[in-house]
Amino acid sequence: MFGVGLAEMAVIAFVAVVVFGPDKLPELAKQAAGIIKQLRNFSNSARDNLRDELGAEFADLELRDLDPRELVRKHLQEAMDEDDRAAAASATTAAPRPLAVGELPPYDVEAT
Numbered sequence: 001m002f003g004v005g006l007a008e009m010a011v012i013a014f015v016a017v018v019v020f021g022p023d024k025l026p027e028l029a030k031q032a033a034g035i036i037k038q039l040r041n042f043s044n045s046a047r048d049n050l051r052d053e054l055g056a057e058f059a060d061l062e063l064r065d066l067d068p069r070e071l072v073r074k075h076l077q078e079a080m081d082e083d084d085r086a087a088a089a090s091a092t093t094a095a096p097r098p099l100a101v102g103e104l105p106p107y108d109v110e111a112t
Contacts, residue, residue, distance in 0.1 A: 004012075020028055043063070051061050064070055099105060 016025060016028075047061070047063055050063075051058060054061065065074070
């Protein structure tokens with residue numbers, strides 16, 4: 001969690017007990033939990049308001065979808081999936097037949 005291991009958590013807990021004292025620590029933990037709960041409720045209501053304002057076509061909107069890295073990753077994945085589908089479709093079509101003796105290969109004038 002946040003790159004903090006067990007040893008770091010123990011140091012933080014020890015410093016908290018020394019600084020705030022064992023009597024106030026449970027109350028501070030309760031206040032911290034309340035603040036985290038309020039922040040979660042705030043972010044959920046902001047997400048719901050954004051969904052309501054954008055309409056039905058964005059009903060499955062997640063806030064992480066607005067992250068530019070996720071947006072690029074999503075579009076790249078879709079493009080790769082399309083390429084895979086196109087490759088699979090072309091692989092299932094008939095294989096080109098070999099040229100007959102004396103037959104010229106196909107030539108596209110517009111390709112050059």
